[in-house]
Amino acid sequence: NANGQLTVSDLVPGNYYFVETKAPDGYQLDKDQQYPVTVAFNQQAPATVNVTDSQTPGSVKLTKVDEQTNQTLSGASFALYKQDGTLIKNDLVTNNQGQILYDNLMPGNYYFI
Known part of the structure; x- marks a missing residue:
């Protein structure tokens, strides 16, 4: 969204990873980086993954x-x-x-x- 946040709902418990496929304009894509996240059984709070991008010089x-x-x-x-x-x-x-x-x-x- 406009705040740089992504929400994925209704995931079954398990291990997942995110891969950034396109960086915002003016930023470098780290295409080989995987960002792991685990969704636990009966987890109440959302799992959080923080991804940072470097500006393109x-x-x-x-x-x-x-x-x-x-x-x-x-x-x-x-x-x-x-x-x-x-x-x-x-x-x-x-x-x-x-x-x-x-x-x-x-x-x-x-x-x-």
């Missing part, structure tokens, strides 16, 4: 371009920050194509200076 690409010639510029230095001002990486330098590619960023807002 992304990347950012900056391209430095000359304002007049529109040609890419190598050797320009930048720093990458989170939206809250936390420094992620300093001394990032554009390559011979005028680009900086930074991988493995968690979802969020970032900026270059």
Whole structure:
């Protein structure tokens, strides 16, 4: 449901397991993970399984371009920050194509200076 909860009713007593077949958008699917649950005879309270997903990391690409010639510029230095001002990486330098590619960023807002 909207709260990330799933209810399965009328299971006979026994051992079961859940397998996540699709992760929510922006999250990584751990397709090989099984989550066991046991339903006991005369069990009153629902059996509970907690599943956690990791957010999918992304990347950012900056391209430095000359304002007049529109040609890419190598050797320009930048720093990458989170939206809250936390420094992620300093001394990032554009390559011979005028680009900086930074991988493995968690979802969020970032900026270059």
